[in-house]
Amino acid sequence: MDKSLLIQPLVAGLSVGAFCLTRCFPFMAPLVAAEDRPLHRNLFIVLEFLTGRLAGYLCFGILAGWLGERFGSRWLKLGTDLSFILLSIVLVFYLLGLIREQGLFCRASTFFRTRSPALMGFLMGINICPPFLLSVLYVFAQKSPFYGMVYFALFFLASSVYFLPVIFLGMLARAKELRAIARLSGFLAAFIFFFYGIYSLFRL
Amino acid sequence: MIKRIIAILFLAAVLGSAAVYILRRESAVTPQGNPDSYFEGYYYEPLEQKRVQCFLCPNHCNLAEGKFAVCKARKNIGGKLYTMNYGRIASLHVDPVEKKPFFHFLPGSNVFSVGTTGCSMRCFFCQNWEISQAFPDDVQTRPATPRQLVDEAVKSGAPVIAFTYNEPVVAFEYMIETFKLAKAKGLRTAVVSSGYIAEEPLRELLKYTDAYKVDLKAFSEKFYRKLTGGHLEDILRTLKIIKESRVWLEIVTLLIPGENDSPEEIRSLARWVRENLGTDVPLHFSRFFPKYKLNNLPPTPPETLIAARSIAMQEGLRFVYTGNVANPEGETTYCPGSGETAIARQGYFITRNNLTDGACPNGEKIPGVWK
Numbered sequence: 001m002d003k004s005l006l007i008q009p010l011v012a013g014l015s016v017g018a019f020c021l022t023r024c025f026p027f028m029a030p031l032v033a034a035e036d037r038p039l040h041r042n043l044f045i046v047l048e049f050l051t052g053r054l055a056g057y058l059c060f061g062i063l064a065g066w067l068g069e070r071f072g073s074r075w076l077k078l079g080t081d082l083s084f085i086l087l088s089i090v091l092v093f094y095l096l097g098l099i100r101e102q103g104l105f106c107r108a109s110t111f112f113r114t115r116s117p118a119l120m121g122f123l124m125g126i127n128i129c130p131p132f133l134l135s136v137l138y139v140f141a142q143k144s145p146f147y148g149m150v151y152f153a154l155f156f157l158a159s160s161v162y163f164l165p166v167i168f169l170g171m172l173a174r175a176k177e178l179r180a181i182a183r184l185s186g187f188l189a190a191f192i193f194f195f196y197g198i199y200s201l202f203r204l
Numbered sequence: 205m206i207k208r209i210i211a212i213l214f215l216a217a218v219l220g221s222a223a224v225y226i227l228r229r230e231s232a233v234t235p236q237g238n239p240d241s242y243f244e245g246y247y248y249e250p251l252e253q254k255r256v257q258c259f260l261c262p263n264h265c266n267l268a269e270g271k272f273a274v275c276k277a278r279k280n281i282g283g284k285l286y287t288m289n290y291g292r293i294a295s296l297h298v299d300p301v302e303k304k305p306f307f308h309f310l311p312g313s314n315v316f317s318v319g320t321t322g323c324s325m326r327c328f329f330c331q332n333w334e335i336s337q338a339f340p341d342d343v344q345t346r347p348a349t350p351r352q353l354v355d356e357a358v359k360s361g362a363p364v365i366a367f368t369y370n371e372p373v374v375a376f377e378y379m380i381e382t383f384k385l386a387k388a389k390g391l392r393t394a395v396v397s398s399g400y401i402a403e404e405p406l407r408e409l410l411k412y413t414d415a416y417k418v419d420l421k422a423f424s425e426k427f428y429r430k431l432t433g434g435h436l437e438d439i440l441r442t443l444k445i446i447k448e449s450r451v452w453l454e455i456v457t458l459l460i461p462g463e464n465d466s467p468e469e470i471r472s473l474a475r476w477v478r479e480n481l482g483t484d485v486p487l488h489f490s491r492f493f494p495k496y497k498l499n500n501l502p503p504t505p506p507e508t509l510i511a512a513r514s515i516a517m518q519e520g521l522r523f524v525y526t527g528n529v530a531n532p533e534g535e536t537t538y539c540p541g542s543g544e545t546a547i548a549r550q551g552y553f554i555t556r557n558n559l560t561d562g563a564c565p566n567g568e569k570i571p572g573v574w575k
Contacts, residue, residue: 023225025221026219026221029214181214186218192223
């Protein structure tokens, strides 16, 4: 494999990683700061979120490489709009405690109970942002599912560097008032993205 | 107090990043915000139920409301056809005219070269697929009105402005408005195109064009259907119309191994050119390099290009060139009568020009636009 094919996704990830963080921050920050947990547990949550995001990237990478030219931009946009809506719903359920151990939806589902950060990360991973879209166009041209996967894995690694400081946001949750604000901000972010997703889905 | 400040900062960071993301996404999706600011396309007809039919190229796209045409540059918004790439430049360079390639049109000149996005074809071997196969919002563009573009061209000192890189016809309105202004400023105008355009807009465009380069991608309908999404017959019609119009015409054929490089096909192509356009139209055979969806093919062997040139000259064409390959003979213009060197080139650069006002030292005239 040509070396530039490996360097390109790393450079792309590093150059747009800060933008990726901006995109994930409204979902990630309330997730980390809404509950008082030890630092290592927050690290675990962030890693879980990032793993979900990686899974989203890889699935999308395989799909993009496999579909090649058949995947038009309008379908990417539809995917983004739908993932906004789903993300908002999952975040609200999480903040309401509906998908935790005693939550309404999780008595029968271990997956939802233990993996909601990963699920949100996954939805974030398939949620396509403009720099990611450029990467997709590049992968289209390669027409190889394997390279698609390698590309998105490296893109993920490089862009994840910017996410590490988020772990320390969990320290805010030691104060009750700050936990409440984290929850409130999560509800507001979910509200904004839910209606933005609906608006975006149905506009011309 | 500190807790309150931190809480406010946290809330501002979450909501601020949400707002930043949405605003950035919106500016990428609808860069001009208001559909009223899009430029309404020429050559279309409104149909029932807010459908429209575009007549700019032979695709004749029939579009429901909200749909893009095949070219990804024109869209039906509310029952009107808009050009979504109007005034949005995806690529801009000052190139030597030999790069287009034009060998008989102001040799040695610079060309102010403009590209937008979109294409009416889907060539598997496209060399500029990043912009030609993209929607205007998929790539970074910068805005420029026709007047701004012409002012920049004048400032650059290039005597020619060309629409090139992607298919210029999909930016028809932008190109023609620019050309009108460019002509008024004394610039020459050039189009570098696949030739896939309907007759009426072509005749209109030719009124403002000085030179037209057409990619005759092959001489078989099968090739066109399989690898381009266009039709040979439409390109041949375009070539005849350009030739009749007296706009300067040059033809390029990219030879792709195993696809369009058989001696029989090259002979048929050259014969058609001779019989329909005459022997004076320059024909360039260009070397293919693996790209886009034909990454699996090898580059064209130089011998194939040299043989193609030889076949075309046997068929009587007087100015046949090879491109993308080091072949001094294939880069040189010869005076047909004496065989003397008229213009010697190396790559995109002229190393010797023996012509005076388009005439060889022995007085023999070479067809072209020389001043």
